[in-house]
Amino acid sequence: MKRKEYWNQKEMSYWEKLYYLEIARGLWVTFSVFIKNLYKWCTGKKGALTVYYPEERRSDYASNFRGKHKLTILENGRPKCIACKMCENICPSKSIKIVAGKSPDEKDSYSLKIPLSFDLDYASCIFCGHCVEICPKDAIIMTNDVSELPTYAREKLLYSLSDLLESKKDA
Amino acid sequence: MIADLVVTFVFILFAMVMLLGLATLLTWVERKLSAMMADRIGANRCYVKIPLINVKLIALGLFHAMADGLKMMSKERFIPKDADKFLFLLAPWIVFAPVLLMFALIPFGGIIYPEKIFGSFFAGKAYLMQIAPLDGGALIILAISGICIIGVVLAGWASNNKYSLLGSIRAASQMISYEVALGLSLLPMVLTYGSLDLHTMIVAQQGSMLGGVLPAWGIFLSPLTAIIYLTAATAENKRIPFDIPEAESEIIAGFFTEYSGMRMALFMFAEFAEIVIISCVFVVFFLGGYNLPYWDFAGSFPRLAIVLWPTIFFIKVFIVSCFQILVRWSLPRFRYDQLLTFGWKFLLPLAMVNITVVTLFLWLVQKHQ
Amino acid sequence: MMKGFEYFTTQKDELLAWARKFSIFPYPFVTACCGMEFMSVASTLYDTDRFGAALPRFSPRQSDLLMVVGTVSHKQAPIVKKIYDQMCSPKWVIAFGACAVSGGVYQNYATLKGLDKIIPVDVYIPGCPPRPETVIDAIIKLQSKIETGVSKNV
Numbered sequence: 298m299k300r301k302e303y304w305n306q307k308e309m310s311y312w313e314k315l316y317y318l319e320i321a322r323g324l325w326v327t328f329s330v331f332i333k334n335l336y337k338w339c340t341g342k343k344g345a346l347t348v349y350y351p352e353e354r355r356s357d358y359a360s361n362f363r364g365k366h367k368l369t370i371l372e373n374g375r376p377k378c379i380a381c382k383m384c385e386n387i388c389p390s391k392s393i394k395i396v397a398g399k400s401p402d403e404k405d406s407y408s409l410k411i412p413l414s415f416d417l418d419y420a421s422c423i424f425c426g427h428c429v430e431i432c433p434k435d436a437i438i439m440t441n442d443v444s445e446l447p448t449y450a451r452e453k454l455l456y457s458l459s460d461l462l463e464s465k466k467d468a
Numbered sequence: 469m470i471a472d473l474v475v476t477f478v479f480i481l482f483a484m485v486m487l488l489g490l491a492t493l494l495t496w497v498e499r500k501l502s503a504m505m506a507d508r509i510g511a512n513r514c515y516v517k518i519p520l521i522n523v524k525l526i527a528l529g530l531f532h533a534m535a536d537g538l539k540m541m542s543k544e545r546f547i548p549k550d551a552d553k554f555l556f557l558l559a560p561w562i563v564f565a566p567v568l569l570m571f572a573l574i575p576f577g578g579i580i581y582p583e584k585i586f587g588s589f590f591a592g593k594a595y596l597m598q599i600a601p602l603d604g605g606a607l608i609i610l611a612i613s614g615i616c617i618i619g620v621v622l623a624g625w626a627s628n629n630k631y632s633l634l635g636s637i638r639a640a641s642q643m644i645s646y647e648v649a650l651g652l653s654l655l656p657m658v659l660t661y662g663s664l665d666l667h668t669m670i671v672a673q674q675g676s677m678l679g680g681v682l683p684a685w686g687i688f689l690s691p692l693t694a695i696i697y698l699t700a701a702t703a704e705n706k707r708i709p710f711d712i713p714e715a716e717s718e719i720i721a722g723f724f725t726e727y728s729g730m731r732m733a734l735f736m737f738a739e740f741a742e743i744v745i746i747s748c749v750f751v752v753f754f755l756g757g758y759n760l761p762y763w764d765f766a767g768s769f770p771r772l773a774i775v776l777w778p779t780i781f782f783i784k785v786f787i788v789s790c791f792q793i794l795v796r797w798s799l800p801r802f803r804y805d806q807l808l809t810f811g812w813k814f815l816l817p818l819a820m821v822n823i824t825v826v827t828l829f830l831w832l833v834q835k836h837q
Numbered sequence: 838m839m840k841g842f843e844y845f846t847t848q849k850d851e852l853l854a855w856a857r858k859f860s861i862f863p864y865p866f867v868t869a870c871c872g873m874e875f876m877s878v879a880s881t882l883y884d885t886d887r888f889g890a891a892l893p894r895f896s897p898r899q900s901d902l903l904m905v906v907g908t909v910s911h912k913q914a915p916i917v918k919k920i921y922d923q924m925c926s927p928k929w930v931i932a933f934g935a936c937a938v939s940g941g942v943y944q945n946y947a948t949l950k951g952l953d954k955i956i957p958v959d960v961y962i963p964g965c966p967p968r969p970e971t972v973i974d975a976i977i978k979l980q981s982k983i984e985t986g987v988s989k990n991v
Contacts (some may be wrong), residue, residue, distance in 0.1 A: 316810070317695060320799065327505045327798040334504045346507045347884045350973045390935075390942040420939035420951075423965035447962045447975035449982065451938065451953065454963055499886070508881045511889050514859040531859070532889050538856035539901075544925040546898055728898040728925045 363424045364443045366417060366456075367463045369436055371407065375400075376462060377436035378415065379408040384428035384437060392422040417461060419446065419454040471590045475582065479599050486782060487571050491740040494789055496533045501790065502797045543729035548628050551726070555626035560727070560734040562619030566612045567741045572599040573609055574748045575667050577758055577777035578766055585771060596667055597777065605666040606658055609749060610651050613704060616738075617643045620706075620713065623735075624723035635722030638804060639706060639713030645811040646703035646710070652819040653696040656826040657686055657753050670757030674764065683761035686754035690826060694754045696819050701746040702792065703811065705739060709799040710807060747788035748781075755784055857901070857927065858983045861890040861976075864900035866920065869907030871934035874966040883969040888976055897923040902979070903956075908936035909949045921956045929979060932958045933972070935965045 313319055337344030348355055369377050380397035398413035429439055448454055503510035514531040515524040547556060577597030582590040602608060617640055624636020661669045669686075677684045687694045703710040714722035724735045751757060758781040766773045802810065863885075865875055879885050879893075894900040897920050909917055921930070932952045935941035938961045940950035952958055959982060962975045 316814070323798050324794060328794060330507065331501065331505045331794070334507065338504075344504070344507075345509045346881050347509060347887070348882060349887070350883055350970055351977065354970070391944070418939075419963040420961070421935055421941055422963065423935055423942045425965075443964070443968050443971055445974065446964065446967070446971050447960055447978055449960060449978070451951070451958075451961055454938070454961065499891075503886060506881055508884050509887065511859075511886055511891065513888055535856045535859040535889065538853070539860045542853050542856065543927075546925050725896045726898055732899050 358441050362441050363426045363439045364441050365439070365446070366428075366461055367438050367440055368415065368458070368461045369438060369463060375402075375405075375407065376412065376458075377434050378412050378432075379434055379436070380410045380412040381433065383431050383433065387427045387431050388422075389425060389427065390421040390423055392418040392420075393428065394418075412458065415458040415461060417456045419456060420451055471593065475590070475595050476599060479597065482778070483571055483576075483599060484568075486576075486778070487568065487741060487744060490744050490782065490785070490789075491737060492533060494740050494743060494793070495536075496530055497790065498793050498796075499532070500529065501793050505794070505797055537733065540729050540733045545730070546726070546728045548726050551628045552626040555622050556726075557731075559619050559623035559626060560731045560738075562622060563616050564619075564734050564738040564741075566615040567738050567745055570609055570612050570745050571748065573602060573605045573666065574598065574745075574752060575601075575670060575757065576748075576781045578667075578670075578773065580774055581770070585774075597774075598667065601667070602665075604664045606654055606664045610647075610654070613650075614647060616704075616742075617647075620723055623727070627723075627726040629726050632723050632725045635713050635725070639723055642706070642710060642712060642807060642811070643704055645808060646700045646815075649696065649811065649815045649819050650700040650704060652816070652823060653693055653700055654753065656690060656693050656823055659823075659826060659830060660686070660689060666752050670752060670759065673756040674759055676762065683756060685756040685761075690822070692818075692822055693826070694750070696815060696822065697750065697753070698746075698792075699815060701750070702795065703807075705742045705746060707739070707743070707792070708796045709802050711801045712804050712807060743789050743792050744785060747785040747792065750788050751781065751784045755788070757781065854984050858980045859889040861888070861902050861979075862892055862894040862900045863890055863902040863904050864895065864897060864920075864924075865893055865904050865906055866917065867906045868909060868913060869934075869936065871907045871936070871966045874969060874972070875904070875906050875933065878969040878972045883973060885973070885976065888973075888980065890976060897921075898925055900924065901927065902929045902931060904931045904933050905937045905952050906933040908934075908941065908943065909952060910947050911949055912947075914949050914955055917952070918955050929959045929983070930956055931960045931962065931975060931979065933962050933975075934967060935963055938963055941965060 334344040371377055380395055382395050382397070385391075385393045385395050394414075394416045395412050396414045397410050400409050400411040424439075426439060428437055499510040511529040511532040512526060514529065514535055515526045516531055517524055547553060575596060575598035579594050579596050581594055583593070620639045620643070621636045624632040624634075624639070627633075657669070658664055661672045663669070673683070673685050675684045676682060677688065682688045706713045712722075714724070724732055727735065758777040760780060765776065769776075865872075865879075867875060877883070879891070885891055890902070897903075901924075903921060903924060905917060921928075930952075932938045936943065936948070937952045940948050942965070944950075949955070960975050960979050962971060964971055967975075
């Protein structure tokens with residue numbers, strides 16, 4: 298079938314100048330979609346493409362989707378983070394602030410440095426994933442989860458170490 | 469004398485309830501219809517908790533229309549500082565009142581004899597189910613529909629806002645250009661049926677043509693006239709595709725930019741009530757009014773006719789209103805110069821050619837008889 | 838039976854809150870890339886019409902909810918303030934996207950670092966751009982805020 302080349306035509310063709318025929322063609326398209334959806338609703342099936350968000354969720358998130366962050370832990374419960382501050386330096390919007398300290402275990406074989414506080418400000422985070430890419434110990438990852446992000450106050454968007462640490466059963 | 473007043477009062481009550489109720493229902497129908505045409509479902513989350521049973525009642529989204537009305541009633545009533553206060557407050561009513569007046573001329577039933585049911589209070593009189601049975605019905609409808617233009621211009625002028633003024637001037641030029649085509653499109657039907665009275669037209673559409681296959685409705689006698697009428701009436705109503713006065717993305721909200729709360733709701737309600745009026749006039753002129761196509765039941769069931777005539781009439785009106793909503797959600801908007809070109813250079817010559825053809829046809833038919 | 842009747846008639850504030858909760862006319866004040874996510878929320882797959890928040894009214898006198906979508910620069914800030922002042926009460930404000938919440942990734946002389954420096958904000962939506970599910974979560978949070986009647990604006 299020959300494709301219509303609208304961008305080459307300067308004027309409407311004779312057939313198109315009779316407005317009503319083209320209008321009738323457009324009305325037929327919407328009317329047929331309406332009747333199809335009405336039939337689906339009347340026979341009990343879901344006649345819409347909408348995902349009813351709080352009750353239904355989409356299952357086709359990409360595997361490398363960048364959602365909320367999580368700080369991973371070793372088997373003994375110690376966070377993998379060694380407070381090297383590479384993520385703080387590379388963050389484009391300077392949302393991460395780390396205070397480094399000495400590990401409480403004197404003979405820690407993993408590392409002598411541990412983050413005393415790890416503040417991630419979601420108010421300015423742009424979810425780029427640079428902090429995940431540059432971490433030398435895979436201590437910070439981004440999950441598929443974006444639930445409960447909106448808040449009533451801006452201060453509540455500042456997540457501290459205890460909010461970001463993953464629990465033992467997720468490790 | 470008192471019997472006449474009682475009957476007229478009952479008709480007025482019935483007409484107000486049906487008109488305003490149908491206009492409110494159409495806001496819900498528009499939401500659902502537009503949603504189903506777009507593969508989604510419309511508003512369906514407004515619930516009312518029934519207190520003792522602890523059940524959340526969602527009536528397919530009907531409560532959203534109620535919530536809209538309540539919310540607009542409780543909004544702050546705003547008048548701009550330098551606006552002409554009297555005209556600003558008067559303008560919504562000038563747009564709304566003629567719409568209600570037009571319904572007085574439309575017959576939603578035939579001739580009834582109430583003494584058969586209600587006894588000797590109505591001593592032997594026959595009433596036509598029409599609030600104002602005037603002789604020049606079609607002409608008066610056209611005259612009243614021209615008053616809405618004044619309201620639109622007043623609303624734009626009294627707002628002291630350049631966008632409102634632009635919107636109202638565009639509205640005025642659009643409405644007067646399509647008013648001519650509207651009048652000229654009703655003229656062939658007046659010639660065909662031979663009178664201006666609306667009840668005579670409905671009576672003339674009983675029976676069938678083409679040897680009993682099609683009912684003798686106006687839309688089968690001259691379909692081009694029906695299409696021209698519907699186009700010109702949609703342009704009078706300022707609906708898409710002739711949406712320039714309230715074009716949302718071009719001039720904010722057109723002539724009702726500065727209105728908030730219930731006054732804005734009056735404008736929108738006048739638009740929906742006018743959809744119902746346009747459908748009523750269409751049904752009377754072209755779709756045979758309150759009669760069923762092949763079966764004249766008024767002779768066989770005279771008492772049932774009182775209930776059945778308005779029911780059939782409003783079902784037909786509902787279908788034509790749904791068609792208008794389908795047109796609104798399918799088509800894009802005309803540009804302003806395209807709109808005026810369409811009105812004066814395409815529709816008006818078409819209407820005149822239509823009149824000439826119908827007149828010739830009627831003369832030929834009369835010559836053969 | 839009397840208790841049921843009283844529930845509907847004497848709780849005037851609850852009735853008004855119910856009406857305002859389910860009929861929101863948003864004013865999408867779109868300035869930057871977050872506008873694409875707003876369009877995607879308003880269309881078929883994730884629908885704001887289900888909550889009653891579908892009809893955008895582009896006049897500040899007629900809308901309830903000002904959604905500032907995208908970056909606000911210093912040149913644009915007086916315009917946002919003027920639009921906010923022109924809105925009729927009751928009104929709510931949503932800051933949509935990282936740039937409206939806190940200036941986002943831009944730390945220069947031209948960007949306003951957060952919308953709450955000029956107008957009081959009710960719900961903050963972080964993300965660059967926020968996923969449509971997050972926006973719907975924010976609308977549900979706004980609905981519960983309207984229901985309890987606590988607002989920073991009148």
